[in-house]
Each structure stands twice: as C-alpha cells, then as structure tokens.
Amino acid sequence: MSRPKNEEKLHAIHRVVLKLLVRSGFSSVKMADIAKEAGVASGTLYIYYSSKEGLLNALFVLTKQEIAQHMFRMFDPKEDYLISFRNMWFAYMQYCIDFPEKMLFVEQFLYSGLITAENIERTELFFEPLNTFLDTGRKKKYLLNIDAALLKASMAGSIHELVKWMHSQQIKPNNSLLENLFRLQWKGISL
Amino acid sequence: MSRPKNEEKLHAIHRVVLKLLVRSGFSSVKMADIAKEAGVASGTLYIYYSSKEGLLNALFVLTKQEIAQHMFRMFDPKEDYLISFRNMWFAYMQYCIDFPEKMLFVEQFLYSGLITAENIERTELFFEPLNTFLDTGRKKKYLLNIDAALLKASMAGSIHELVKWMHSQQIKPNNSLLENLFRLQWKGISL
DNA sequence: AATTTAAATGAATTATTATTCATTTATACA
DNA sequence: TGTATAAATGAATAATAATTCATTTAAATT
Known part of the structure; x- marks a missing residue:
C-alpha cells in the first residue's frame, strides 16, 4: 500500500x-x-535512524559483522592449523587493505564514546570462533602459551597500524610484502 | 609588573x-x-590557547615529545643492538602502561581531523632516531629486510592494541607477561 | 485512475558547545 | 602602600550542528 x-x-x-x-x-x-x-x-x-548515534552504532555492528563473515568465510576446522591461520590472517589483512575506511571507522568508533556497551558486547561475539581457534592452537602447542586475547590484540594491532600507514602513504602492498609480514607475525607467535 | x-x-x-x-x-x-x-x-x-583546536594540538605535540624523550632517554648507540632495542621497547611499553590516556589521546587525535599537517610532520621528527636505529639494524642483518616504517608500525600497533586491551580489562601486566610479549616481537622481526 | 500510505524533503527550530568580553583579582615592581 | 599589568572569571553571545515537522512526492493496491 x-x-x-x-x-x-x-x-x-x-x-x-x-x-x-x-x-x-x-x-x-x-x-x-x-x-x-x-x-x-x-x-x-x-x-x-532515530539519531546520529543510532546511525553510527548500526553501521558499526554491520561492519563488524561483515568483517567477521569475511574472515571466517573459508575457515575449515579440519584444515591444517597453519593453513587456517594463514587464510584468516590474509582474509583480514586483505579486507583492511581493500576497505581501510571500514577498519578505521570500526577502530575509532570503539573509543568515540558514542558506542553503546550492548553493541560492544554484541560485536565481540562475532569473533568468538577466533578465540576458540587461538585457544585450540595454544592447547595443541602450535602457538605460544599466551592469552588468546593478547595474541589477537597483538596481531590486529599490527595489521591495523600497517594498513593505516600504507593508506596514509598511499602505498599499494605487493604480495611479497604481505608474505613477509605474515611470516613475521607467525614467527612471533608460533612455538 | x-x-x-x-x-x-x-x-x-x-x-x-x-x-x-x-x-x-x-x-x-x-x-x-x-x-x-x-x-x-x-x-x-x-x-x-586561542581555540580548542590549538589546545589539543599543543597537547599532542607536548605528549609526543615526552614519549620520544622517554623512549630515547637511555639510548646509547654504543650498546649492544638487542639490548638497545629491548630498552626502547620496554621504555615505550612501560610508558603506555603507566599513561594509557596519553597513548590513547595521541593515537586518536592523529585521526581526529583536528590535527594540523604541520604538527604531524613536526612530531614525526621526534622519532627520527628510531628510524635510523631500525635502518642500522637492517643493514647489519640484525633485523628482517623490511622497511623501517613497517617494522615500527607493526611494533607500535601491537603495543597499542595490547595496552588498550589491558586497560579496558583493567589488567595489570606482570613482568613475565611483558617478557613474553617482547620475546614474541623480537622473534618476529629479528633475523 | 483514484486512493492510501509511508518515504522524502529542507527550511525552521532546538540543542549543544565554543568563544567573547566587561569586570574583578592577584602579583610584581616602583 | 600604590599602581600598572595581565591573569582570571563566568554570564552572555555566537557558531555550529542535530533534529523536527508541515508539506510534497512516489509507489503499491484497489
């Protein structure tokens, strides 16, 4: 009607x-x-949306969801651990390279003071599989015995900062650069 | 008068x-x-200050300067490379742990849209010694052959994210945790 | 084609927040 | 002790930006 x-x-x-x-x-x-x-x-x-805050919060949730989906899209728990790790790392890195504005928004909005506590919780759940995956890695001695949250923070932080730097310098990363970065990260956290 | x-x-x-x-x-x-x-x-x-923008910009420059000073305070180019690296890494990490609000401010203000281009340039100069130090490490084969800016971004990013996480969870890091993190980082970037 | 419903508009309003300025106060110096 | 000077005050104002709402427009249904 x-x-x-x-x-x-x-x-x-x-x-x-x-x-x-x-x-x-x-x-x-x-x-x-x-x-x-x-x-x-x-x-x-x-x-x-009923307010600016509502608009931004909705976009935050949407974007986080999209990121999580993208990252776990090809995740297969039966696959070799390093391969899975690698796939997810590259999926996330590539997503941030392709959509730096989404990564920046998500990162900044989290500390803007406009996000609701509910949405923080809600979006953390999207990444639960990653925590599980990292915990498994620890238990099976693939990874250093460090809290999954710390590993996650360490990896995400360095990816974010790298992408921000590349974005600000208008640098297009080539495959060998990304391979080097991945190696660097994996070397750091694997046992 | x-x-x-x-x-x-x-x-x-x-x-x-x-x-x-x-x-x-x-x-x-x-x-x-x-x-x-x-x-x-x-x-x-x-x-x-003549404006809010001016106040925040001044605080940004001041804080960046303080961070740089803190980091390079005990830097001695004649010292062993790993020791120097370690000293600076811990100095920075400790600073971020002691003053998370300063780290957060600096990080967020950089992308706030209120910072002047001049201040971005100016504060980058404070960290010139670090670039030199990392370049040296690369040349002498202590470090992976990766752009100093990338190494820096990778390290800073993971420190920031870790501190943000610890701060948000109200976790007080103990020495062994910090040692683990340092080892993880050094293992990642050293040859 | 007429009717209904909700989307879409954008000028006007309201709300919020930065900035000004006439006045008061504290300090240094004669 | 008095005077000059600039710091400090905070209510008033200006500037900015979010939100509302009376009106118009477009799609769906009859």
Missing part, C-alpha cells in the same frame, strides 16, 4: 559516513554533510 | 583533557567540562 524505503539510499548513507571519516576525521562527520554527500535530505536520515 | 600565569593551571588543563578522553571518548571533551574539571573558568582556557 505504501512507498517502500529506497535501499540504495541507505547504502549511500553508509558509504558516505565512511568516506567523510577517512577524508577528514571523526569531527567532520556531520548529519548535514552526510545527507548532502549521499544525495538525500537531512530529514531522510531520521527515517532510517 | 604583571600577574604571572599559573603554570599549575596549565598542567591541570592538560591532565583533565586526557582524563575526560579516557573516561568517555573524544566526543565528550568539551571546553566547558575541561574548565570545570580543572577548576578554572572557561574563559581561562582562552588565555592559554
């Missing part, structure tokens, strides 16, 4: 938030600018 | 910015709140 929401508009809004964030930082993500750049009226944003 | 500025006020202001940032994110750092929490009038902030 009624006019349907235009899904393409919603995607445009999401795209633009990330674009503005990368272009000039969190402080420049304004509702009016999002609307203008996405080609919609500012009031339209409030049809999809 | 005139009333002097109260240096203690200035320190209080700096302290409070970092405190507010950690307490509830960048979006909650308001001039009025800074003033109230620091026990000064909001107008006073504008005696020390």
